[in-house]
Amino acid sequence: MAIFQRTIFDASSPNGWTRSSTPMMQHIGEFTLRAGNRYLDIKTDYPTQSAMLFFYYWGYLYNAQNCFGYAGCYPYNGTSILNKYIYNSASTTLSNIYKTDSPYYVCLKFDRQDNGYTEGKINVFISSHGLDLGMRINVLSFAENNTTGQYYT
Numbered sequence: 001m002a003i004f005q006r007t008i009f010d011a012s013s014p015n016g017w018t019r020s021s022t023p024m025m026q027h028i029g030e031f032t033l034r035a036g037n038r039y040l041d042i043k044t045d046y047p048t049q050s051a052m053l054f055f056y057y058w059g060y061l062y063n064a065q066n067c068f069g070y071a072g073c074y075p076y077n078g079t080s081i082l083n084k085y086i087y088n089s090a091s092t093t094l095s096n097i098y099k100t101d102s103p104y105y106v107c108l109k110f111d112r113q114d115n116g117y118t119e120g121k122i123n124v125f126i127s128s129h130g131l132d133l134g135m136r137i138n139v140l141s142f143a144e145n146n147t148t149g150q151y152y153t
Helices: none
Strands: 003-008 018-023 025-036 039-044 052-061 065-075 080-086 093-100 105-109 119-129 139-145
Touching: 018 065, 025 039, 025 139, 052 093, 052 105, 065 093, 080 093
Parallel strands: none
Antiparallel strands: 003 018, 025 119, 039 105, 039 139, 052 065, 052 119, 065 080, 093 105
């Protein structure tokens, strides 16, 4: 399901300006965080090829406020992620973007700052430069946990 649309100009059309729409962002899931868990780790099936990624996320967690933010990164060879930028505007944050060991899938780590009572949802969207947007990026697994480091390695 696409949340945004972008306009593409088709140079092969007679006038070169025919408009068509393609999905700009994929909704990869709505994830729950509950009492007793500080972190949420999400493992995607993003392929090992290098392409720039953009994430957008929003939600509400009782006793932990709204969460909203965006991030960008360039998953590179192996477990390297270059030029990682994360912007958060609330207490529940995207704290890390990392890759698993081979086959090098991209993972997201959210931190709600404590593990007291809460219940709520975080919606996550993804887009990419250089990746065929017709290709669906899926979530392989996710885990509510209290692991401070990388949950998936």
